[in-house]
Amino acid sequence: MPGVGKTQLALQYAMRASEESQYMYTFWVSAGSVEKLTRDFSKLVDLLRLPGQYALDQVTKLTMARAWLEDATAATKWLLILDNVTQETTAKILGEVLPRRNSGGRLLFTTRTATIAESCTVPGKSIMLALQPPGNDDAVAMLAAGADIGGKSTEEASYRDLELLVRSVGNLPLAIDQAASYMKGYESSTKELLNLYQSEEIMEVIEAWQRSGSDCRLTGTQVLSWENDLSRYEEESVVATFVPALNRILQTAPDALILLRILSFCDPENIPISILRQGCEALYQEDRRNISISSVVNELEAVISLFRSSIRLSKAVQEIKRLSLAVSTLEGSELTVRIHDLVQLLIRLKLIAAAERERWLEMVICIVCKAFEGIGDRRSPKNWNQCGQFISHIEFMGDFAAQYELHNATLLDASTWAAIYFDMCGLYPKAAILHKQTLDRKQTVLGKEHPDTLNSINNLALTYWKQGRWIGAEELQVGVTEKRKRVLSEEHPDTLNSINDLALTYWKQGRWIEAEELQVGVIEKRKRVLGEEHPNTLASINNLVLTYLEQGRWNEAEELQVGVVEKTKRVLAEEHPDTLNSIHNLALTYLEQGRWNEAEELQVGVTEKKKRVLGEEHPNTLTSMKNLAFIWKAQGRNVKAINLMEKCVYLRSRILGVDHPETLDSSRALTEWQK
Numbered sequence: 246m247p248g249v250g251k252t253q254l255a256l257q258y259a260m261r262a263s264e265e266s267q268y269m270y271t272f273w274v275s276a277g278s279v280e281k282l283t284r285d286f287s288k289l290v291d292l293l294r295l296p297g298q299y300a301l302d303q304v305t306k307l308t309m310a311r312a313w314l315e316d317a318t319a320a321t322k323w324l325l326i327l328d329n330v331t332q333e334t335t336a337k338i339l340g341e342v343l344p345r346r347n348s349g350g351r352l353l354f355t356t357r358t359a360t361i362a363e364s365c366t367v368p369g370k371s372i373m374l375a376l377q378p379p380g381n382d383d384a385v386a387m388l389a390a391g392a393d394i395g396g397k398s399t400e401e402a403s404y405r406d407l408e409l410l411v412r413s414v415g416n417l418p419l420a421i422d423q424a425a426s427y428m429k430g431y432e433s434s435t436k437e438l439l440n441l442y443q444s445e446e447i448m449e450v451i452e453a454w455q456r457s458g459s460d461c462r463l464t465g466t467q468v469l470s471w472e473n474d475l476s477r478y479e480e481e482s483v484v485a486t487f488v489p490a491l492n493r494i495l496q497t498a499p500d501a502l503i504l505l506r507i508l509s510f511c512d513p514e515n516i517p518i519s520i521l522r523q524g525c526e527a528l529y530q531e532d533r534r535n536i537s538i539s540s541v542v543n544e545l546e547a548v549i550s551l552f553r554s555s556i557r558l559s560k561a562v563q564e565i566k567r568l569s570l571a572v573s574t575l576e577g578s579e580l581t582v583r584i585h586d587l588v589q590l591l592i593r594l595k596l597i598a599a600a601e602r603e604r605w606l607e608m609v610i611c612i613v614c615k616a617f618e619g620i621g622d623r624r625s626p627k628n629w630n631q632c633g634q635f636i637s638h639i640e641f642m643g644d645f646a647a648q649y650e651l652h653n654a655t656l657l658d659a660s661t662w663a664a665i666y667f668d669m670c671g672l673y674p675k676a677a678i679l680h681k682q683t684l685d686r687k688q689t690v691l692g693k694e695h696p697d698t699l700n701s702i703n704n705l706a707l708t709y710w711k712q713g714r715w716i717g718a719e720e721l722q723v724g725v726t727e728k729r730k731r732v733l734s735e736e737h738p739d740t741l742n743s744i745n746d747l748a749l750t751y752w753k754q755g756r757w758i759e760a761e762e763l764q765v766g767v768i769e770k771r772k773r774v775l776g777e778e779h780p781n782t783l784a785s786i787n788n789l790v791l792t793y794l795e796q797g798r799w800n801e802a803e804e805l806q807v808g809v810v811e812k813t814k815r816v817l818a819e820e821h822p823d824t825l826n827s828i829h830n831l832a833l834t835y836l837e838q839g840r841w842n843e844a845e846e847l848q849v850g851v852t853e854k855k856k857r858v859l860g861e862e863h864p865n866t867l868t869s870m871k872n873l874a875f876i877w878k879a880q881g882r883n884v885k886a887i888n889l890m891e892k893c894v895y896l897r898s899r900i901l902g903v904d905h906p907e908t909l910d911s912s913r914a915l916t917e918w919q920k
Contacts (some may be wrong), residue, residue: 275329290310325353327339353798506605687701803838832844
């Protein structure tokens with residue numbers, strides 16, 4: 246049940262346990278979505294200062310965090326709280342993320358849903374507690390304590406008023422806390438607040454809420470509705486408690502009003518204020534008359550002015566905290582705001598006119614995406630952590646845009662990069678879903694043959710390729726290649742990218758003659774169009790080497806690969822992912838030639854560098870790990886080869902899936918070696 250105080254109860258337990266020194270470590274993880282769960286859980290590595298704290302991919306950090314929890318001794322007692330497990334997809338991934346064994350640790354889940362609660366329990370080892378609203382006496386005590394007034398110790402009439410007030414909101418802690426904050430903040434009596442709850446204005450808000458709720462439930466979306474299992478009376482009572490505070494904001498706190506309107510369109514659980522400040526600062530440097538939402542330039546000017554003033558912004562944050570409309574945390578110098586999803590919905594309903602909600606959404610898109618653009622090279626592994634701060638907000642705004650049927654080119658571009666981020670981190674299933682969503686929106690907004698639409702088709706095909714879905718990848722690549730030839734030209738760099746990717750698909754399918762023909766053509770055109778040492782030209786030569794290796798043309802492969810390694814080191818850097826791939830391929834060439842010692846020296850080095858640059862469990866690192874196992878096998882170091890291949894099979898099964906072709910390939914080799 247929402248509003249009953251699950252999070253607060255978990256927090257109180259953690260605080261009391263800390264005071265009594267029950268645990269050496271207490272960790273709090275937001276589990277409202279897969280992204281939030283993996284993001285927060287991977288932070289354990291940083292908090293514990295484990296050796297992998299500087300790893301750049303989440304997968305590696307997740308594994309290291311789980312390993313620490315599993316290996317902690319009985320004396321190293323820890324408490325891991327997973328708050329707000331609301332989605333079935335999140336519940337399913339818990340089995341992969343959470344420790345499979347522990348000596349002195351405990352897990353504490355909070356959820357609104359009984360079915361998810363049951364899925365998180367282990368028969369005979371878990372306790373499931375269904376929270377109910379407190380009784381009248383406890384509810385009155387809660388209200389009295391929060392509002393700094395007496396409870397039963399005061400006259401009977403006063404106690405009856407308090408009791409009437411808590412009963413009017415269904416004794417729900419969320420509503421009681423809000424009522425107490427209002428009474429304390431504005432020195433309102435119990436009777437005054439009761440009169441407010443029964444006022445005509447609040448009845449109008451509740452009627453609007455009913456209409457909004459009905460519409461939301463028909464659409465089946467999660468973004469615009471407050472998911473709960475409350476009775477209609479309880480739901481309306483909770484809504485009523487927030488209206489007086491929102492009215493005060495509307496009437497007397499213009500900066501807090503602006504802040505709440507902006508926060509209402511961000512992911513509610515984790516809103517770094519720095520993102521909004523960076524976006525506003527970047528917009529301040531530009532000519533706002535040229536932005537796509539020129540109809541609200543005046544409002545945007547007010548938003549920019551607020552976020553550029555540290556004093557005004559601080560006061561606005563304090564005001565919404567004082568009224569229990571949001572909470573904030575400070576990690577180092579990073580101020581993060583968290584706001585309840587119900588409060589978000591009420592802000593949009595009460596504080597933003599229906600005709601203006603779409604424009605406020607566009608302003609938030611403009612601010613967040615402008616900050617996102619400022620990251621720089623978003624493909625560089627060193628920037629992945631910074632990119633990760635934006636992803637949940639981009640997805641959240643994307644769901645709103647779909648609901649409002651808003652077609653925003655800036656958001657489409659950001660969504661494309663969000664999908665690329667998942668792909669670069671090796672999270673291919675998530676990347677494929679987001680690529681497909683973005684593609685569908687681009688086809689609707691831009692048309693099926695717009696260059697940006699074709700880019701999304703190509704991106705989706707690449708993700709399919711990495712998932713081992715080569716037939717699906719080929720179908721998309723053939724289509725996009727033909728369209729790019731017609732729309733852009735035969736030698737346009739994007740067209741050459743498509744041909745290059747199609748050649749790689751043919752290579753994976755064992756169609757090496759077709760792959761070679763395409764690759765030779767792409768190399769010649771890229772040399773002419775881009776230059777002999779352009780990274781894309783070097784990547785094409787790298788791919789041709791793979792085809793030569795499959796054809797047994799090892800000397801030709803070596804000659805090309807040695808040149809590519811030297812050029813990528815000079816053009817890109819010694820530890821750039823493309824340079825590491827080139828060295829990896831040269832090691833493969835030496836393996837095929839029987840030059841095992843040379844192959845091992847290169848492969849050991851490149852594997853270690855990939856672990857450091859990409860992460861120990863990134864799919865590219867696992868490919869190098871597999872090839873190192875093959876080198877050791879060729880050298881007759883069977884035990885070492887089998888141990889490494891066992892690790893590779895385990896990691897590939899968990900990360901790529903047991904049915905992925907790369908996993909199956911490693912499994913077959915391991916089975917053969919173990920005979």
